[in-house]
Amino acid sequence: MPQNKAWTVASLPTGPLSESNFKLVESASPSPKDGEVLVKNLWLSLDPYMRGRLSQAKSYVKGVGIGEVMTGETAGEVLESKHPGFRTGDKVCAPSGWQLFCCLQGELLTKVDDSRVPLSYYLGCLGMPGRTAYFGMKDICQPKPGETLVVSAASGAVGSVVGQLAKAWGARAVGIAGGKAKCDYVTGELGFDACVDYKLGNLRRDLREACPKGIDCYFENVGGAILDTVLAMMNLKSRVAVCGLISDYNATEPYGVKMFRSILVNRVRVQGLIVFDWLERYPEGNKALQELAAAGKLKTRESVLEGIEQAPRGLVGLLKGENFGKQLVKLA
Amino acid sequence: MPQNKAWTVASLPTGPLSESNFKLVESASPSPKDGEVLVKNLWLSLDPYMRGRLSQAKSYVKGVGIGEVMTGETAGEVLESKHPGFRTGDKVCAPSGWQLFCCLQGELLTKVDDSRVPLSYYLGCLGMPGRTAYFGMKDICQPKPGETLVVSAASGAVGSVVGQLAKAWGARAVGIAGGKAKCDYVTGELGFDACVDYKLGNLRRDLREACPKGIDCYFENVGGAILDTVLAMMNLKSRVAVCGLISDYNATEPYGVKMFRSILVNRVRVQGLIVFDWLERYPEGNKALQELAAAGKLKTRESVLEGIEQAPRGLVGLLKGENFGKQLVKLA
Numbered sequence: 001m002p003q004n005k006a007w008t009v010a011s012l013p014t015g016p017l018s019e020s021n022f023k024l025v026e027s028a029s030p031s032p033k034d035g036e037v038l039v040k041n042l043w044l045s046l047d048p049y050m051r052g053r054l055s056q057a058k059s060y061v062k063g064v065g066i067g068e069v070m071t072g073e074t075a076g077e078v079l080e081s082k083h084p085g086f087r088t089g090d091k092v093c094a095p096s097g098w099q100l101f102c103c104l105q106g107e108l109l110t111k112v113d114d115s116r117v118p119l120s121y122y123l124g125c126l127g128m129p130g131r132t133a134y135f136g137m138k139d140i141c142q143p144k145p146g147e148t149l150v151v152s153a154a155s156g157a158v159g160s161v162v163g164q165l166a167k168a169w170g171a172r173a174v175g176i177a178g179g180k181a182k183c184d185y186v187t188g189e190l191g192f193d194a195c196v197d198y199k200l201g202n203l204r205r206d207l208r209e210a211c212p213k214g215i216d217c218y219f220e221n222v223g224g225a226i227l228d229t230v231l232a233m234m235n236l237k238s239r240v241a242v243c244g245l246i247s248d249y250n251a252t253e254p255y256g257v258k259m260f261r262s263i264l265v266n267r268v269r270v271q272g273l274i275v276f277d278w279l280e281r282y283p284e285g286n287k288a289l290q291e292l293a294a295a296g297k298l299k300t301r302e303s304v305l306e307g308i309e310q311a312p313r314g315l316v317g318l319l320k321g322e323n324f325g326k327q328l329v330k331l332a
Numbered sequence: 333m334p335q336n337k338a339w340t341v342a343s344l345p346t347g348p349l350s351e352s353n354f355k356l357v358e359s360a361s362p363s364p365k366d367g368e369v370l371v372k373n374l375w376l377s378l379d380p381y382m383r384g385r386l387s388q389a390k391s392y393v394k395g396v397g398i399g400e401v402m403t404g405e406t407a408g409e410v411l412e413s414k415h416p417g418f419r420t421g422d423k424v425c426a427p428s429g430w431q432l433f434c435c436l437q438g439e440l441l442t443k444v445d446d447s448r449v450p451l452s453y454y455l456g457c458l459g460m461p462g463r464t465a466y467f468g469m470k471d472i473c474q475p476k477p478g479e480t481l482v483v484s485a486a487s488g489a490v491g492s493v494v495g496q497l498a499k500a501w502g503a504r505a506v507g508i509a510g511g512k513a514k515c516d517y518v519t520g521e522l523g524f525d526a527c528v529d530y531k532l533g534n535l536r537r538d539l540r541e542a543c544p545k546g547i548d549c550y551f552e553n554v555g556g557a558i559l560d561t562v563l564a565m566m567n568l569k570s571r572v573a574v575c576g577l578i579s580d581y582n583a584t585e586p587y588g589v590k591m592f593r594s595i596l597v598n599r600v601r602v603q604g605l606i607v608f609d610w611l612e613r614y615p616e617g618n619k620a621l622q623e624l625a626a627a628g629k630l631k632t633r634e635s636v637l638e639g640i641e642q643a644p645r646g647l648v649g650l651l652k653g654e655n656f657g658k659q660l661v662k663l664a
Contacts (some may be wrong), residue, residue, distance in 0.1 A: 052597075060568075061596050078388070237609075242596045256588015260555070264574045264604040265391050272599040277569075 002173035004029045005308050008068045016250040017319055019312040021054065022070060022098075030103040032082045037106050039094050041074035044329040045123035046314045047157070048221075051249040055303050057316040060274050069097035070311075073128060074331070075112070075119045086111070093122050098311050100331055117293060124326035125300040126293065130242060133161035135211055136170075136219055139278075139303070140241035140271045145170030147216035150207070152226050154195055155182040157326035160300060162219045163192045168297055174210045176203070176226060178321050185324075189243060190299055203229050214238075223247045224255045231259035231268075240270040241282040250319055271318070301325030336361045337640050338401045338431035344386055347645045348582040349651055351644040353386065354402060354430075362435040364414045370435050371426050372415070373406035376661040377455035378552075378646045379489070383581040392606050401429035402643075405460060405664070407444070407451045425454050430643050443485055449625060456489050456658035457632040458625065463617040464575060464607040468551055469501075471610075472573035472603045477502030479548035484537070484558050486527055487514040489658040490575060492632060493621070494551045495524045500629055503549070506542045508535070510560060510653050517656075522631055535561050546570075555579045563591035563600075572602040582651055601662035631655030 003026055010023040032038045052059045053071050064071050074096040078086050083106030087090070092109040096102040112122045124130065141162075143149045149166040153159040154175025163173035163186065175186040175195035186195035194210035196203060207229060214235040220227060223245030234240070248254050263270055278285065282305040303323040305314045311329050316329045335358055342355040364370045384391045396403050399544040406428040410418050415438030418424070428628040438501045444454045456462065473494075475481045481498040485491040486507025495505035495518065507518040507527035518527035526542040528535060539561060552559060555577030566572070580586050591621040595602060611616065624630040635655040637646045643661050650659045 058601075187447045227592070242592075245593055245596060248593060254590045254593060256590050258586045258588050260559070260574075260589045260592075261577055261580060262584060263602060264577060264606075267392075267604040267606055267609060269604075270595060270602040272596040272601075274596075274599055277599060 002029055002101070003027070003169035004099055004101045006097065007308070007311055008069055009054065009064050009066055011066065012056065012063075013250075015252050017051060017054065017316050019316055022058060022312040024309065029101045032103045033173050034078055035105055036103045036105050037078055037083050037086045037092070038080040038101065039074070039076045039092060039096060039109070040079045041076040041094070041096050041100055041331050043075040043100065043120045043123055044098060044308065044311060044331055045073045045075075045127070046261050046311065046318050046327040046329065047072075047129070048244050048246045048318060049068075050315055051319055052244075055142065059268060069099055072096065072098045073123055074102075075123050076331075078218055081106070088184065091119055093127065098308065100308060105141035120302060120328055121293075121300065123328060124302065125161050125298055126286070128275055129326065130161045130289045131278070131282060132273065133165060133219075134285040134288055135275060135278040135281065136241040136243055136273045137162060137165045140273060141217035141219055141239050143169055143217045146172070148172045148174060148211050148213055149219065150174045150215050150219040150230055151178065151213065151219040151221070152176040152220035152230075153244070153246065153321075154186045154192065155301070156221065156323070157192075158188055159219070159221055160186070160325070163190055163294070164298055166217075168292060174207075176207070176222070181325060182298055185301065189301070198226060204232075205275050207233060217241075219243060221246060227255075228257060228259045231257070231262045234262055234266050234268050236266050238268050240268060241273045242270060243273045245323075246319065303327045305329045307331070334361055334433070335359070336431055336433045339640070339643055340401055341386065341396050341398055343398065344388065344395075345582075347584050349383060349386065349648050351648055354644040356418070356641065361433045363553065364412055364435045366414050367437055367555070368435045369410055369415050369418045369438050369441060370433065370648045371406070371408045371424060371428060371441070372411045373408040373426070373428050373432055373434065373663045375407040375452045375455055376430060376640065376643060376663055377405045377407075377459070378643065378650050378655075378659040378661060379405075379461070380576050380578045380581065380650060382647055383578075383651055391628065401431055404428065405455055406434075407454050408663075413438070423451055425459065430640065432640060452634060452660055453625075453632065455660060456634065457493050457630050458618070458621050460607055461489035461658065462493045462621045462630075463610070463614060464605065465490050465497060465551075466617040466620055467607060467610040467613070468573040468575055468605045469494060469497045472547035472605060473551055473571050475501055475503035475549045478504070480504045480506060480543050480545055481551065482506045482508065482543065482547050482562055483551040483553070484508040484562075485553035485576070485578065485598040485635070485653075486518045486524065487522075487657060488553065488655070491551070491553055492518070492522055492657070495522055496624065496630055498549075499523055500624060506539075508539070509553070514656060517633065530558060533619040536564075539565060549573075551575060552637050553578060559587075560589060560591045563589070563594045566594055566600050568598050570598060570600050572600060574602060574604045578651065635659045637661045639663070
């Protein structure tokens with residue numbers, strides 16, 4: 001059997017995450033027990049929520065303990081199955097954590113079809129980030145045709161799907177992203193109507209120009225000063241989905257939101273969003289995303305690091321916005 | 333005809349409101365034209381929203397201009413009617429502004445029945461503040477039996493109704509108020525389960541003690557540090573109605589809300605509330621409040637200043653929390 005490699009948590013960060021918060025551990029590959037499946041992971045997904053697992057602060061899921069394998073989703077191939085639902089060679093998504101091999105109860109795996117789309121898409125636009133975008137848009141933002149939707153981190157795994165859904169549903173899509181390359185991609189490739197580069201330092205002015213009728217829906221991935229700028233422009237009875245606040249994740253002191261009053265004045269509805277609240281409706285989300293992809297209306301971009309050794313560096317960079325598109329680690 | 337007295341706006345405050353922002357003007361009483369009704373105002377309502385009318389900042393209604401009569405609702409008696417729907421002696425509520433007499437189109441008046449409750453109640457628990465509480469509770473907070481509701485400014489015109497509705501609907505009602513007298517009134521008279529005195533300086537600890545199962549519904553009238561303390565204690569899928577942020581109204585710089593992340597982590601739904609969004613459902617709200625009052629379950633307390641001369645002082649004090657219960661000015 002090949003050797004397993006796993007990233008464990010060495011220490012919890014106070015302030016910015018560092019590569020030294022993780023430790024690479026080698027061990028023999030595990031063997032499946034009855035009901036279990038041995039998976040060889042081919043792709044590891046890196047996502048902003050992971051920063052929240054490295055904290056003792058109250059969050060929606062318990063944090064990862066020191067010495068435990070770091071949390072993460074993978075896409076891989078079944079090497080050996082002791083579960084009737086899986087066969088050697090099946091492609092699956094799995095909550096494996098940051099490691100090359102894992103044994104999991106078959107019930108925890110999701111079989112996926114990579115005959116028409118790359119396997120890695122099931123960690124991005126057709127996976128958790130895609131479903132996050134779909135349910136946040138469908139149930140919280142609820143854009144109507146002609147309305148203006150703004151999404152931050154617009155070139156990212158979630159944001160890119162959000163804007164493409166807005167377009168598919170007849171709304172105007174305006175992105176916020178950092179740097180010309182990302183903004184060009186958001187308008188040129190993804191088909192958003194506009195994209196504002198917050199790094200130019202004129203977010204308020206540029207966003208007003210991009211949203212002459214104000215903002216009806218905001219899909220928030222970032223928080224901080226961007227949130228305040230957008231809140232000030234929300235229209236009457238507009239909707240905000242709070243999906244992420246990445247600008248706060250590495251901060252020791254949270255940002256103070258000054259435009260809370262806009263929620264009152266404009267009767268805005270603001271709602272927090274964690275995709276697993278929609279677990280029972282995943283099939284609906286998967287179907288909608290797959291149909292959009294089949295129609296050529298769900299484009300995506302991946303940022304790939306080679307080798308499990310790169311995972312900590314990848315997450316540290318993701319939290320600084322250094323990725324461009326869905327951040328993945330190619331494991332094999 | 334008697335002489336009219338009216339408070340006009342002399343200047344817009346920057347920072348705390350002052351009595352010198354108003355100017356008392358005397359003039360002849362107006363005479364009704366066709367379709368109009370001459371009302372003698374008996375009670376003037378003072379409400380926190382009035383501070384927002386004295387600002388050029390964007391709000392849900394245009395501000396009052398310099399030299400114009402200050403905005404306000406009154407309850408009074410018809411002196412002369414040139415509208416078929418009203419007769420001399422009818423009791424009405426009217427958007428008169430801060431003055432002793434006014435002529436208004438009949439369509440702007442609401443006839444009320446003061447045979448069983450005092451006329452002034454139609455400016456408080458049976459009027460705009462009561463309806464604000466009702467629709468915010470019914471449509472936004474949506475307390476279920478056994479859930480915990482918290483309301484700030486709990487002894488005030490809106491807060492006192494909010495908590496009594498929570499009790500009537502089977503929820504646990506916890507108030508936040510300033511000072512022992514107000515807290516004793518909230519639990520002793522209004523029947524809340526608990527009331528925390530924020531002026532004691534231990535809000536976080538005391539609120540945790542009063543809400544051992546966390547907070548399912550929050551009805552916000554105050555904002556600032558109180559909002560942050562409550563946000564940190566919101567339960568999963570809890571609801572916040574943002575009705576007022578009085579602690580910010582006199583501030584030159586808005587408070588920075590640090591616990592915004594709780595909205596994400598706990599999937600809280602936060603919604604701004606202005607009662608006139610429910611205009612078409614006022615009859616439903618009025619009926620519910622009147623039934624509650626008839627059942628002896630809608631207690632109220634009024635803070636009465638005598639004479640129109642006192643109105644500016646009353647509003648300045650209200651914004652500092654100096655009132656105790658619904659703030660009124662007795663005009664005649």
